[in-house]
Amino acid sequence: MSDQNVHNAGFTSSGIRGDSLASSMMSQEARASGGGVRSGGPTASLQEMGARGSTHSSGFTSSGIASGSMASQMMSQEARSHGGGTPRGGTTSTVQSI
Numbered sequence: 486m487s488d489q490n491v492h493n494a495g496f497t498s499s500g501i502r503g504d505s506l507a508s509s510m511m512s513q514e515a516r517a518s519g520g521g522v523r524s525g526g527p528t529a530s531l532q533e534m535g536a537r538g539s540t541h542s543s544g545f546t547s548s549g550i551a552s553g554s555m556a557s558q559m560m561s562q563e564a565r566s567h568g569g570g571t572p573r574g575g576t577t578s579t580v581q582s583i
Contacts, residue, residue, distance in 0.1 A: 487547065488540050490583050496535025507531065510579075527579035530559075534580075545581050556581070 495505025502508065511528045515521055522528045534540045544554020551557065560577040564570055571577045 488534075488538060491531060491535045491540055492538075494531070494583055496531045498536050498538055500536075501528075501532060507535075525559075525576065527576045530576055530580050531583060550577075550581060 495502035495507030501511055507528070510531075511522055514523075514526055514528050518526075534543055534545075540546075544551035544556030550560055556577070559580075560571055563572070563575055563577050567575070
């Protein structure tokens, strides 16, 4: 994942860009959760990185998730809450795929 990919997807320092992958993700996530985007979910996590302008400090890198990083903590927490694995389409896999 690169900072440019996050920005190109529509996650920017000024918010989510309209008519972008980011706005589509936000809309789908809001519909799926009954009208809101949950804190810590894929959209919120990517927007936080887009606002900061940095993904690598979070531990999401092009070669995988960095050990001991915020990303590895997120992955561990998500795996525990899903019985040992990170689900496809979950926060960690979505953020890592961008």
